[in-house]
Structure formats: structure tokens, C-alpha cells
Amino acid sequence: MATLPIRPLVAMHRLMGGIGLVRRPGTKKWTKTGPIDAVEFTPNITKVDIFSAETGKRRLIKKIATEDTAQVVLTGMQAWTEETYELLYLAAKRYLTQAALTNQTLIWPDVQIGDVFELPGRDATIDMVTGGSDGTVELVEDVHFIFSPSTRHGEIIALPTGVTAGTEIEFSYDLPAVTEADKILDLQIMEKSGTTLEFKYIGMSADGNGTPLTLYLPSVEFAPNGAISNGDASAANAGSLTGDVYSTSTLGYGSIELREEIVNA
Known part of the structure; x- marks a missing residue:
């Protein structure tokens, strides 16, 4: 080698x-x-070409950075x-902010099993859901509906005796205060x-x-x-x-x- x-x-x-x-x-x-x-x-x-024609032909003689x-x-x-x-x-x-509210209500018309609902606030606590002809029949969480406070959404999974599909139900709920100190992004x-x-x-x-x-x-x-x-x-x-x-x-x-x-x- x-x-x-x-x-x-x-x-x-x-x-x-x-x-x-x-x-x-x-x-x-x-x-x-x-x-x-x-x-x-x-x-x-980026450069600019500089030419010279002193020899009778244009020749590149330098480039100048611009x-x-x-x-x-x-x-x-x-x-x-x-x-x-x-x-x-x-x-x-930006962080999410929300004023504390109590005794809020949401009327849900024409209730059906499988309905997906949304409460207008973050981390709501549902106090009661009622329906029926006199509005006194209670829907029980995890039996008749499920709910996720952080996403604001839930679903009707069953109807109790006394609440007929197609009638209205009423949600009663509270909302906590949310401040910038909680650091929940809201972009x-x-x-x-x-x-x-x-x-x-x-x-x-x-x-x-x-x-x-x-x-x-x-x-x-x-x-x-x-x-x-x-x-x-x-x-x-x-x-x-x-x-x-x-x-x-x-x-x-x-x-x-x-x-x-x-x-x-």
C-alpha cells in the first residue's frame, strides 16, 4: 500500500x-x-456582480455583498x-378568567338519550337536573347523565321514569371564580x-x-x-x-x- x-x-x-x-x-x-x-x-x-469591460469584454471582477x-x-x-x-x-x-356565579340555570328543550350538552362556564358544579310534567323528577349524575367540568360537556345517557323524550329539562349549576393565578391558557x-x-x-x-x-x-x-x-x-x-x-x-x-x-x- x-x-x-x-x-x-x-x-x-x-x-x-x-x-x-x-x-x-x-x-x-x-x-x-x-x-x-x-x-x-x-x-x-445577497451580492451584486461587478463587471469590467476594459478589455473589450465584460468580465466579472468582484461581488459586493449588499x-x-x-x-x-x-x-x-x-x-x-x-x-x-x-x-x-x-x-x-392569555389566561382564562371567570367570575363566580351561583344559582345558574340552563333549559334543555326536546331532551333525548344521547344528547350532548354544554354548560356555559368552566368547572361548573351541577346542583340538580330536573324534568317531568311538574319539573320535580330528578336526573342523577352517572345514572342519567355524565358530565366533565373541565371540558364543560356532558351527555344524557338515560331518562328516569316521569321524564319523557322530547320534553325539556333544567340544569341548575354554580361556577367558581377563575383567575390568571390559575394559569389556564385561553388563547x-x-x-x-x-x-x-x-x-x-x-x-x-x-x-x-x-x-x-x-x-x-x-x-x-x-x-x-x-x-x-x-x-x-x-x-x-x-x-x-x-x-x-x-x-x-x-x-x-x-x-x-x-x-x-x-x-x-
């Missing part, structure tokens, strides 16, 4: 995952994004944090075109598979770039984001920091 003039470089490959973090401008707290299948950073440079931009793409975000919902659904962050989707955050990706490599790096982007406007899983029981529900990376007055577009010395093998 011939002697090689230079040893092949065989140890500088990289196989890296990482930990994603986002932070709102002007705050100190970072929030974990959770698992991300892939993070891709794409720089873009514009630089960058994008970052986060593919396969699987952790459904408050920020994930906000970013993927273009929503302004209006498609309210904005994007959300600007700081983004940091702390690279992690295992078994010596490359030198890990930390990518820091001080200003990124994120928006969804495709379909969002809302109902899939066969795979982890996920979504993906594209971020336009903005240059800042003090930090530019951002930085990359390696955590180990690079030693050419």
Missing part, C-alpha cells in the same frame, strides 16, 4: 442533539422548549409548553404574525461524537411553517417553526460558542 502524503482526517465529525431554550426580550428567565428533532440555521447573502439575512428552523417540537402553544398557533398569551389563535424571542440551543454529543456547541440568537421572530398535530394517537404530536433571525445593535445576529478545544486529528 502506498504511503499517504497526509494522514486522513477521520475524527472531526459531529453527531449532536441539544437542549432548546427561549426567553422573552427584557426578561431573565429562560424556558425549555423540550425535544426538537432538528435545528437548522441558514445564512443568506444584504445578509438568516433563518433558523426548529423541526419536530414535541413538548407542549405555554410558549409552544403561543408560537405554533400565533396566539397572544385566541391567529392573533399575530409571529413572536420575537431570544433563542439558545445547547448542543449535546455523546460518546465523543464531535465537539458540542452553543448557538445563541438574540432576536428571532418565530412562526409556524407547516401542519400542527392536533389529534394523532400513533405518533408524538409535534409542530415546527421557522424563525427570521434579526441583527441587534449590540450582539449582531448572535454567536456560536464551542465548549471544548478543537484538536485536528
Whole structure:
């Protein structure tokens, strides 16, 4: 075998995952994004061609950069944090609020077994459901109806003696106070075109598979770039984001920091 003039470089490959973090401008707290299948950073440079015709033929003599931009793409975000919902659904962050109400009623006409009903409030407590010709026949929960307070919905599953299909029944219920301190997200989707955050990706490599790096982007406007899983029981529900990376007055577009010395093998 011939002697090689230079040893092949065989140890500088990289196989890296990482930990994603986002932070709102002007705050100190970072929030974990959770698992991300892939993070891709794409720089873009726009240049103008400069020609010279001094030899009698136009020749390209240089290119002058006139514009630089960058994008970052986060593919396969699987952790459904408050920020994930906000970013993927273009929503302004908001929590549900509700005043406490007592002795509320809902008239349900033409009752039938299988009817799905909704009470107009979160976490309602049903005090009584009545019907019949004189309105005194009681429907019993889990016998004649089922109800989920957090979803507001329930179903009529049977009718007691004295309540005839096609007649009306009456729900009596109370609603608790719900404040922002309860931190129940109540987002209006498609309210904005994007959300600007700081983004940091702390690279992690295992078994010596490359030198890990930390990518820091001080200003990124994120928006969804495709379909969002809302109902899939066969795979982890996920979504993906594209971020336009903005240059800042003090930090530019951002930085990359390696955590180990690079030693050419």
C-alpha cells in the first residue's frame, strides 16, 4: 500500500442533539422548549456582480455583498409548553378568567338519550337536573347523565321514569371564580404574525461524537411553517417553526460558542 502524503482526517465529525431554550426580550428567565428533532440555521447573502469591460469584454471582477439575512428552523417540537402553544398557533398569551356565579340555570328543550350538552362556564358544579310534567323528577349524575367540568360537556345517557323524550329539562349549576393565578391558557389563535424571542440551543454529543456547541440568537421572530398535530394517537404530536433571525445593535445576529478545544486529528 502506498504511503499517504497526509494522514486522513477521520475524527472531526459531529453527531449532536441539544437542549432548546427561549426567553422573552427584557426578561431573565429562560424556558425549555423540550425535544426538537432538528435545528437548522441558514445564512443568506445577497451580492451584486461587478463587471469590467476594459478589455473589450465584460468580465466579472468582484461581488459586493449588499444584504445578509438568516433563518433558523426548529423541526419536530414535541413538548407542549405555554410558549409552544403561543408560537405554533400565533396566539397572544392569555389566561382564562371567570367570575363566580351561583344559582345558574340552563333549559334543555326536546331532551333525548344521547344528547350532548354544554354548560356555559368552566368547572361548573351541577346542583340538580330536573324534568317531568311538574319539573320535580330528578336526573342523577352517572345514572342519567355524565358530565366533565373541565371540558364543560356532558351527555344524557338515560331518562328516569316521569321524564319523557322530547320534553325539556333544567340544569341548575354554580361556577367558581377563575383567575390568571390559575394559569389556564385561553388563547385566541391567529392573533399575530409571529413572536420575537431570544433563542439558545445547547448542543449535546455523546460518546465523543464531535465537539458540542452553543448557538445563541438574540432576536428571532418565530412562526409556524407547516401542519400542527392536533389529534394523532400513533405518533408524538409535534409542530415546527421557522424563525427570521434579526441583527441587534449590540450582539449582531448572535454567536456560536464551542465548549471544548478543537484538536485536528
